[in-house]
Amino acid sequence: MSRPGPSSSPSPSSSSPSPSFSFAEIVTRLRSSGCVFAEDEARLLLAEARTPSGLAAMVDRRVAGLPLEQVLGWAEFCGLRIAVAPGVFVPRRRTEFLTDRAAALAPPRPVIVDLCCGSGAVGAALVARLPGAEVHASDIDPAAVACARRNLPAAADRVHEGDLYAPLPPALRGRVDVLVANVPYVPTGQIPFLPPEARDHEPATALDGGPDGLSLLRRVAAEAPAWLAPGGHLLSETSQAQAPAALAVLSAAGLLARLATCDDLDATVVIAGRPVA
Structure with a gap:
């Protein structure tokens, strides 16, 4: 933690x-x-x-x-103080690697979507790094959405409550340059073995990734090509053990998938691009 x-x-x-x-x-x-x-x-x-x-x-x-x-009432993330509230997923230090990779792939004045945004930590960090970025975020948990609106005050009206892509403005389809989706990836059967801090005080919707931990990633990947701009990228955190299966999920959706890792943060990120043509 x-x-x-x-x-x-x-x-x-x-x-x-x-x-x-x-x-x-x-x-x-x-x-x-x-x-x-x-x-x-x-x-x-x-x-x-x-x-x-x-x-x-x-x-x-x-x-x-x-x-x-x-x-x-706060967590340090990418040099920022991110407001967190009881019952809201706490941003992990390892997710700073996901944020770094997303920022590196963003074009000037990018359109960014932060799915499963939780407290909005990733979106807030990208706003701080990328001048002119248009950032949208969504989460299914009302408490997380309220927290994300605190952390993205200039874009509070672009923090949406709902399931994955469902609450996003339709006008974003085909325009998203960077899609970050820090989806839950803990297999359901492993939830009881998580540290009590996470297991007892963070929402199951932010932890439980389904039987193999990839249920949410499959849903994100299936719709990603319709939302990404040509040459746009989807980034998602996963575990080292799940990485080969996660790459296969993204490739099956027609995306060009690769892996990035950071030993210092014990972070594994899958990156998938929508082909330009």
């Missing part, structure tokens, strides 16, 4: 509220609940809290198992 960057967080002696218990006591509580980076998390909680009672409530929520990002 990703964490906001503790390397830039203030020390416990910064101008945070005077806690009702000490920094060491917070660390002890966090560590006893299984937090591996207890000191870093304690500093972040101290920096974010506004009152001693607020700090105590935040520590309680973290000890109860809520993801740190949901407790803080």
